[in-house]
Amino acid sequence: MNEPILLVHGGAWSMPDELVAAHERGIRNALRAGWAVLERKASSLDAVEAAVRVMEDDDTFDAGRGSFLTTDGRVQCDALMMDGATLRAGGVGCVERIRNPISAARKVLEESAHVYFVGEGAERFAAAHGIELIANEELVIDREREHLRRCKEKAAQGMEFEIFAHSHDTVGAVALDAAGNLAAATSTGGTLNKTPGRVGDASLIGCGTYADNQSAAVSTTGWGEPFMKLVLGKWAVDQIAAGATPEAAAWAAMDYVKSRLNGHGGIILLDRNGRMGMAHNTSRMAVGYRRQSGEWCAVKLSRP
16 A cells, blocks of 8 residues: 655746735645545545646636636636556646536546547537536636736737736646555646637646656646647656656756746656655745645745
8 A cells, every 4th residue: 555645736936925825725725625535545536636626616726717818808728637557648628618627637538539629529528428518707707807908908018917927827736546546637727818729738748747657747837838848747757767856857847948948837746656846947836745644735935
């Protein structure tokens, strides 16, 4: 029997002081939900889904309700889940009518011969497998309408929307269950004012999410385009397979994306032996973990 462990993140960006408490509360709630699953000897897949669903329902984060809006004022979400025991994965991209995209991704993983569905096809698949479709308006909140308005206003003036220009509240979780199986899950609403149809790294295998019982599980958060170009999640897992500790691999990944493409964000890693790693090259990252010996969660400051 292995010691169960759950590690979650709620974004890495230049988080203002007034938002720290909400992020820590959201992380703590996600840990509580995921740990309740692991405590009853359920699977790591169940745990990461439970944790991520909590954060999708919390409009503090850029996932599910409260996500950033596209240029046309809609929410489009991406999510992926991967099973380290079988290497099966399920992802959805650009979905607009699903309250919890991570659960739709789970359906793809378990009930489809395919790996990835997008847009209307993803929604039709989800509905056919018992997931209720909702109006997109249920995912849109006034705060994000105002952010989009201000962003467009600044852009029209040739200025950057500074406060949220580098915000990345993508959420994710990795877990090791009592049977020794790893799982990873990531969910996001993408970037503010994104072009409709844009998909980031979070829901792409090896870029923002990966899990393999022979090495480690990973979930990233950050500016997706550089992460995709470097297939950063798999790159970090491969460092562990080659002998690096998860902590060393996490920091190496952040240094790599920064040096190669000036990318920014954060990463969490959990290896098959239960060792954890977490790193970010932004000013703050919301992160936490739970194991039998206790719980820890915080908005971490930048690297010492």
